[in-house]
Each structure stands twice: as structure tokens, then as C-alpha cells.
Amino acid sequence: MSRPYSTLQRYFQRILPSLIFFIIIWESLVKLNIIDKAIFPSLGSVASALYLWFSSGEMARDIIASSWRVALGLVIGTFLGIAVGFLTGRIKFTNILLGPIIQMIRSLPPVAIIPLIIIWFGIGDTAKIFSISFAVFFPNWINTHIGAENIPITYLWCAKLFKANKVKIFLRVMLPASAQHIIAGIRTGIPIAFIMVYVSELAGASSGLGYQISISHLAYRIDKMIAALIVLGFLGGISDYLITSVIKNIFPWTKLQDNRL
Amino acid sequence: MTTKPIIVRDLFFSYGNSLILENINFECNMGEFVAIVGKSGVGKSSLLKVLAQFEKSKGEIIISNNIGYVFQSYSLFPWMTLEENVEFALSGISKIEKKSIVSSILKKVGLSDLSNRYPTQLSGGQAQRGSIARAVATNPDVLLMDEPFAACDHHTREKLQEWLLDVWMDFRMTVIFVTHSIEEAIYLSDKVIVLNNRKFEAEIKISFPRPRSGEIRFSNDFQAIKHQILERM
Amino acid sequence: MDINRTLFLFLTTMCAFITLSCNKEQEGDKINAASTLSVGFQNSPSMALLMVAQEKNFFVSRGVNVEMKEFTAGKFALQAFLGGSLDIAISGEVPVALSILQGNQFKVIGQVVERTVNECRVVARKEGTITEAKLYFSKKGRKLATSFGGGPEFFTYNFFNKISIKESEIEIISQKPEDMPATLLSGSVDAIAIFDPFAKIAELQLGNKGITFTLDDIYSELYVIDVKQKTIDEKRELLSSFLKGLYDAQLFIADNPVESKKILMKYTKLDKIIIDEIWGDFVFKLCINQLFLDYTSAEAKWSISKENGTKNRNIPNYRDILYTDLLKEVDSSLVKIK
Numbered sequence: 028m029s030r031p032y033s034t035l036q037r038y039f040q041r042i043l044p045s046l047i048f049f050i051i052i053w054e055s056l057v058k059l060n061i062i063d064k065a066i067f068p069s070l071g072s073v074a075s076a077l078y079l080w081f082s083s084g085e086m087a088r089d090i091i092a093s094s095w096r097v098a099l100g101l102v103i104g105t106f107l108g109i110a111v112g113f114l115t116g117r118i119k120f121t122n123i124l125l126g127p128i129i130q131m132i133r134s135l136p137p138v139a140i141i142p143l144i145i146i147w148f149g150i151g152d153t154a155k156i157f158s159i160s161f162a163v164f165f166p167n168w169i170n171t172h173i174g175a176e177n178i179p180i181t182y183l184w185c186a187k188l189f190k191a192n193k194v195k196i197f198l199r200v201m202l203p204a205s206a207q208h209i210i211a212g213i214r215t216g217i218p219i220a221f222i223m224v225y226v227s228e229l230a231g232a233s234s235g236l237g238y239q240i241s242i243s244h245l246a247y248r249i250d251k252m253i254a255a256l257i258v259l260g261f262l263g264g265i266s267d268y269l270i271t272s273v274i275k276n277i278f279p280w281t282k283l284q285d286n287r288l
Numbered sequence: 289m290t291t292k293p294i295i296v297r298d299l300f301f302s303y304g305n306s307l308i309l310e311n312i313n314f315e316c317n318m319g320e321f322v323a324i325v326g327k328s329g330v331g332k333s334s335l336l337k338v339l340a341q342f343e344k345s346k347g348e349i350i351i352s353n354n355i356g357y358v359f360q361s362y363s364l365f366p367w368m369t370l371e372e373n374v375e376f377a378l379s380g381i382s383k384i385e386k387k388s389i390v391s392s393i394l395k396k397v398g399l400s401d402l403s404n405r406y407p408t409q410l411s412g413g414q415a416q417r418g419s420i421a422r423a424v425a426t427n428p429d430v431l432l433m434d435e436p437f438a439a440c441d442h443h444t445r446e447k448l449q450e451w452l453l454d455v456w457m458d459f460r461m462t463v464i465f466v467t468h469s470i471e472e473a474i475y476l477s478d479k480v481i482v483l484n485n486r487k488f489e490a491e492i493k494i495s496f497p498r499p500r501s502g503e504i505r506f507s508n509d510f511q512a513i514k515h516q517i518l519e520r521m
Numbered sequence: 522m523d524i525n526r527t528l529f530l531f532l533t534t535m536c537a538f539i540t541l542s543c544n545k546e547q548e549g550d551k552i553n554a555a556s557t558l559s560v561g562f563q564n565s566p567s568m569a570l571l572m573v574a575q576e577k578n579f580f581v582s583r584g585v586n587v588e589m590k591e592f593t594a595g596k597f598a599l600q601a602f603l604g605g606s607l608d609i610a611i612s613g614e615v616p617v618a619l620s621i622l623q624g625n626q627f628k629v630i631g632q633v634v635e636r637t638v639n640e641c642r643v644v645a646r647k648e649g650t651i652t653e654a655k656l657y658f659s660k661k662g663r664k665l666a667t668s669f670g671g672g673p674e675f676f677t678y679n680f681f682n683k684i685s686i687k688e689s690e691i692e693i694i695s696q697k698p699e700d701m702p703a704t705l706l707s708g709s710v711d712a713i714a715i716f717d718p719f720a721k722i723a724e725l726q727l728g729n730k731g732i733t734f735t736l737d738d739i740y741s742e743l744y745v746i747d748v749k750q751k752t753i754d755e756k757r758e759l760l761s762s763f764l765k766g767l768y769d770a771q772l773f774i775a776d777n778p779v780e781s782k783k784i785l786m787k788y789t790k791l792d793k794i795i796i797d798e799i800w801g802d803f804v805f806k807l808c809i810n811q812l813f814l815d816y817t818s819a820e821a822k823w824s825i826s827k828e829n830g831t832k833n834r835n836i837p838n839y840r841d842i843l844y845t846d847l848l849k850e851v852d853s854s855l856v857k858i859k
Binding site: 066 | 604620622623669670693707708710824828
């Protein structure tokens with residue numbers, strides 16, 4: 028198994044040429060006045076804004092504020108999505124009762140219910156975490172539902188033959204048998220959580236990355252806005268990488284099924 | 289209390305509106321190796337599932353409740369190592385006992401070196417041996433096997449047949465072995481049950497002495513029995 | 522073979538459809554483009570001159586077609602304008618000040634209000650018998666929502682300055698104007714600082730559970746007409762007609778307030794009671810006055826002081842962004858700057 032450090036090293040080596048090319052293009056567009064620097068600032072301006080934001084201490088405050096909202100929303104939405112996914116995927120009655128309603132609600136863009144959430148919960152952290160959990164619930168639900176529905180019957184027959192009790196069957200057969208689908212649901216939920224934290228902070232916040240993007244935008248500080256977007260994107264990417272690494276250590280056999288070139 | 293481990297009387301099984309098995313009657317003796325043959329779709333696998341009580345049926349089935357089952361595919365849990373798979377079969381005993389039994393079984397079936405491998409890291413033949421090891425871990429009274437070697441090539445298949453007979457001689461449980469290979473059925477079993485058109489067609493005794501060698505496949509008696517079975521199918 | 526044929530037919534049909542649609546649009550555009558100005562605006566009573574001029578066809582009679590595009594706040598109209606989607610944006614002067622400070626380039630050719638009075642104010646949830654703003658906001662943990670990047674944010678700064686409360690003692694939350702009344706009602710915030718009609722809506726919803734803090738002599742927002750130099754060069758006649766149409770509306774409003782209010786109700790979908798109550802907040806006169814210059818300079822100073830070490834430390838000369846010639850053509854007395 029390769030060490031995480033060397034994996035990261037290899038990753039950066041792979042993206043370095045592309046990154047350098049991108050930086051050259053960006054700076055050229057601005058320096059040659061091909062694009063108005065008021066609406067598309069130079070990389071230097073963005074770097075400077077990033078540094079000032081960091082040194083003021085506000086970056087840490089904003090990252091912490093958004094991160095814990097995302098973390099809590101992800102955990103709640105993922106857990107509920109997986110739990111309900113198993114209920115609807117394995118129990119016909121539950122699926123008849125809940126399935127159609129969940130499908131209907133799933134079609135609604137989560138962003139559209141933000142005004143409703145403000146009315147119900149206000150604009151505090153409860154509202155933000157609720158909107159994140161709400162949005163994250165659905166990809167976890169559908170993926171778990173499909174995974175649970177399609178567990179090969181032979182696995183369950185085996186477990187029955189070996190006189191395993193219901194808890195053992197769930198924890199040691201159903202859950203791992205659906206793991207690939209569950210992982211897909213979790214990974215789909217991560218960028219959704221970051222989108223929702225941004226949207227919910229737009230609806231009313233005094234800290235957070237979404238808040239910072241919004242007020243920078245409103246103050247025409249495009250450099251600071253891009254800086255905040257970079258941080259948001261980076262956090263999203265890192266989160267996916269970290270969560271995937273953790274999952275692969277909890278479910279080591281999933282690494283074996285990676286047959287990419 | 290009956291001494292026969294399997295008694296089947298007036299068995300009917302339907303799947304939806306389709307009748308799959310009709311009026312099946314047969315018995316097996318203790319420690320007997322019974323093969324079941326028939327054309328594709330005649331209900332051989334269904335009969336095994338009904339015996340294992342995976343499916344509901346009408347009629348009478350008397351069978352031990354300590355059953356081992358080997359599937360054609362999706363047998364071993366891919367998320368467990370071979371050792372963990374075999375361990376899963378055991379319940380109601382301490383961890384130390386489990387470890388000891390698992391170790392002994394894997395040694396018996398010649399898979400000790402592969403105990404820490406996942407099923408995806410095993411060859412087809414190794415995986416099926418692992419499945420059989422797990423099935424016999426609880427020392428079952430009855431072992432039901434549903435075309436376990438169907439996916440193997442001819443050479444691997446013959447080796448597995450020999451290996452299975454060695455394992456069976458060790459444990460001596462009653463085996464019901466479903467196969468579409470008549471030669472395999474005759475070579476392995478003490479009797480062959482022929483299913484035809486959803487019904488019990490015939491029961492043909494195989495009286496070659498044990499241990500059997502591969503050459504009997506070429507004997508006239510072997511070919512005669514094969515011909516007899518083919519006629520009944 | 523069949524699948525390939527079906528795919529080919531489908532793709533050909535799609536291409537034909539798309540081509541025809543594009544051609545249709547272009548034809549439509551060609552006819553009107555020469556005499557049309559697209560105007561982005563905040564859908565609020567402050568835009569009375571624009572709404573009345575459109576409704577009474579003053580623009581058409583002056584020789585210009587005006588395509589009106591609604592936004593929930595003027596700053597969003599300004600952003601669309603900067604992005605090239607509009608010929609004109611009518612926005613508050615704060616977004617203009619901030620935008621120019623960050624290097625954007627455009628002109629201001631007029632104001633649609635001479636001034637406003639208490640148009641922006643603080644609406645709060647009543648607590649006991651407190652009626653004084655300083656006492657109210659001295660309590661720890663107060664939360665106030667305002668609209669960042671616009672007049673309400675600058676008003677908030679001036680408001681707390683006036684009552685000697687440090688902004689850092691209050692949790693200031695950024696919110697969209699239309700979300701604020703509901704947030705105040707739900708109790709998620711203690712107060713909102715916002716312009717009409719949202720301030721009025723919040724007051725009506727809270728009823729006697731609410732209290733309004735106003736300070737007459739501090740900042741009250743202006744609304745200005747933003748245009749790019751390129752548009753002035755290429756569509757000067759149309760812009761002149763546009764301003765004349767607004768002036769016609771000004772005269773009409775002065776003589777016909779009742780009908781003007783009805784027009785506002787039609788465009789803003791606000792109730793009569795709200796329109797009646799806030800009508801007095803605005804002086805609907807086309808002009809360019811000293812208030813614009815005073816406010817924008819102060820706002821630039823404030824923005825610079827807010828940012829820690831912003832790169833742009835020079836306050837722009839906002840007089841340079843004024844283009845008064847067009848307004849002088851309507852009536853030279855409309856330009857009132859020193």
C-alpha cells in the first residue's frame with residue numbers, strides 16, 4: 028500500500044504542467060489587457076487577497092464556520108440517507124409508504140427550499156445544517172436503496188444458513204454488500220454539501236466561506252471572491268480525498284476492485 | 289425419529305404461476321453422495337433451494353437443520369478474507385475455538401496459505417474450495433451443492449472432483465450434488481436421481497467401489513450407466 | 522443500420538431546429554435594436570419615474586423603446602450592467618461608489634430621486650419598554666441583518682456611529698432584502714437595516730411587536746442612472762430621449778399622485794397601504810446633485826477603512842464619472858453640483 032505522502036506527491040507532479048500552463052494563460056490575459064482586470068483580476072491580486080484574508084484571521088474563522096456546518100450536515104444527511112435507504116431497499120412495505128414521497132421531494136432543487144427553511148428555522152446554524160442535511164440525504168438514499176435492493180440473494184441465504192442473527196446479517200453482510208453503492212452516495216453528497224453551505228450562507232450569515240464569497244462579490248472585490256472560491260474548492264477536494272481514504276481503510280477490499288489503468 | 293437425513297414426499301414447487309417441481313419423492317441414506325441430473329430448466333437448482341428452505345413449497349421435507357450449501361457463484365463474501373469467511377459460518381463458540389476450527393479446516397482443504405486473501409485474489413478453483421471449506425466448517429449433516437464446478441475448465445474440474453471426494457471421505461456427510469454433467473454425476477455419487485419434465489424420473493444406483501480412479505470413466509459399465517441416464521432424460 | 526439512420530435523422534432535425542430558432546431571434550433583434558435601450562432596475566417604489574414613464578408611454582413618445590429588466594436589488598442590476606447584459610442600470614449610489622473604487626469604468630448621467638428621507642431604517646423586535654436605539658443595541662449578542670454592498674450597509678455603519686455603538690459589538694448578518702422581513706419575524710435576528718418596501722413590510726408584519734429606529738440627519742440612499750461611455754457614444758440620441766421621458770414622468774407624478782401610485786402598485790405588486798405609507802420617503806425628481814458626490818466619497822473612505830490593507834488606497838474623483846451634458850439638454854437647472 029503506497030503511503031499518503033507519496034500519493035499526494037505523485038498527484039501534484041501529475042497536475043503541475045497543467046497548473047503552470049493555466050497560470051501563464053491567466054496572467055497573460057490580464058497583463059495584456061485582453062480581459063478587464065476589474066472583472067478578472069491577476070493571479071497576483073488573488074494571491075495578495077488570499078494572504079491578507081489569512082493574516083487578518085478571518086480566513087480561519089470562515090473556514091471553521093463553514094467546515095463544521097458541512098461536517099455536521101454531511102454526517103446527519105448521510106446517516107439518515109443510508110438508514111432510510113436500507114429501510115426502503117429491503118422492506119417492501121416501507122418502500123411503498125416512503126418511496127414515492129421521497130422520489131417527489133428528491134426532484135426539487137434543494138436551493139428552492141431555502142426560503143421555506145428561513146421561515147421554519149430562521150437563519151441560524153440550525154437552518155444551514157438542516158439545508159445541507161436535506162440536500163445530502165437524497166444521493167445517499169438513492170444509492171443505498173439501490174445497493175440494498177440488489178444485494179445478491181445468495182449472500183443472505185448463506186447468512187441464514189449460518190444461523191446469523193438480524194444484527195449480524197445487517198452489519199456483516201448487508202452493509203458491506205452495499206458498500207460500493209453507499210460510498211458512491213457519500214462521495215456524491217460531499218460536493219452537494221459544499222454547494223449548500225454556500226447557498227445557505229448567502230441566505231444569511233456573518234461568517235463562512237459562502238458569506239465571504241457573497242460580501243466580496245457585493246463589494247466588487249473580485250480578487251477576494253476568487254480567493255474564497257479557491258479555498259472552498261480546495262476544501263471540497265480535500266474532503267473527498269480524506270473521506271475516500273478513510274472509507275478505503277474501513278473497507279479495504281474496495282481497494283482491490285480498483286482496476287483502473 | 290428417522291435415521292434418514294433427507295426424506296422428500298409429494299413435493300410441489302411453483303414460482304409465481306409456473307409449476308417448477310411436480311410430485312417429487314425420494315430419500316437419501318446417511319453419508320450418501322447423491323447426484324441430481326436433468327436438462328436445463330428442469331428444476332434441479334430449485335429442488336436444492338427448496339431443500340435448504342430458501343423457497344417455500346408444498347409437500348413434506350424431512351431434513352436436518354445443520355445444512356451446508358455451496359452456490360455456483362457469489363458464494364464467498366468478497367469483503368472478507370478466506371479465513372473470515374470460514375469464521376463467519378461458526379457461531380455460538382468462543383473466538384479461540386473459532387480460530388482453531390478455521391485453521392484446521394483450511395489445513396484440511398489445503399488452503400492455509402491463502403487464508404488472508406480476499407476472494408477476488410483467488411482463482412476460480414481456489415474460491416470454490418474456499419466455499420466448500422466454509423460450508424463444511426460447521427460439520428453439517430447435509431451438504432447441498434449447486435453445480436459448484438460449472439464455471440471451471442475441464443482440467444480444474446477433474447482436480448476439484450478428486451479433492452471433493454477426499455474432503456467428503458473425511459467428513460462423510462450426506463451430499464446432494466446438482467450437475468449438468470452426467471459423467472461428473474456418475475463419477476462422484478452413490479446414486480443418480482434423474483429429473484425429467486419437472487418430475488422425478490429415475491433413481492440409478494452407482495456401485496463402483498471407492499476410492500474411485502479416473503480410469504473408470506472409460507469403462508464399459510460407466511458408459512452403460514451414462515447411456516441409461518441419457519435415455520431417462 | 523436502423524439505429525444509425527434514426528440517429529442521423531434526429532441530429533439533423535435538432536440542428537435544423539436550432540438554426541431556425543437562432544435566425545428567428547436575430548431577425549427580431551435587428552428590427553428593434555436600433556431604437557431600444559435595456560434598463561435594469563430594482564423593483565421598488567424608488568423607481569417611480571421609470572415605471573410611470575413606461576406605463577404612460579413617455580419613452581415611446583420621445584422616440585425610444587425601453588426594455589425593463591427587474592432585479593431584487595439595484596446592485597444586481599449594476600452587476601448585470603457591468604457584465605454587458607444591459608445598456609443602463611439604475612442602482613443605489615453605494616454599489617456605484619464601490620464598483621468605481623475597484624476599477625470598473627462607467628458614467629452616471631442622472632439621479633431618479635433628488636433625495637430620500639428615512640427610506641433606509643432599522644426595524645427591530647421590541648423588547649420591554651426600550652425605545653432608545655443606543656440602549657437597545659447595547660445589549661450583548663444583538664444580531665442585525667442588512668444588505669451588504671449597498672446603501673443599507675453604509676446606513677448601518679453611519680447608524681451605529683451616530684449612536685456610538687461599535688459594529689464589532691453587533692453580529693452583522695448579510696442577507697438579501699426580500700428575506701429580511703421573514704427572518705425578523707421568526708426571531709432569528711433582533712433587527713434589520715433595510716430600505717423600503719422591505720422595511721415597511723417588516724413594520725406591518727411585526728405590528729406593535731416591532732419598533733423602528735430612524736435618524737433623520739444621517740445617510741439616506743440615492744438612486745442613479747449608470748451608463749457606459751460606449752453607449753453614450755453610440756446611442757446618445759436614445760439616452761437623451763430616455764432622460765426626457767423620465768422628466769415627463771416627473772411632471773406627471775407631481776400633477777397626478779393618485780394615478781402614479783396605482784402604476785407603482787401595478788409594477789411592484791405592493792398593497793396600497795404600503796405605497797401610501799412610503800410615498801413620502803422619496804422626492805421623485807430627475808437631477809444630479811451634490812449629495813451624490815458627498816455620499817460616494819464618504820462611501821469610498823468607509824470601504825477603504827473596512828478592508829484591511831486594500832490595494833486601492835486612492836479615493837476616486839467621483840466628479841469624473843458624472844456625465845451631465847445629457848441632463849443639461851433636458852433642463853440645465855437639473856444639474857445642481859458645485
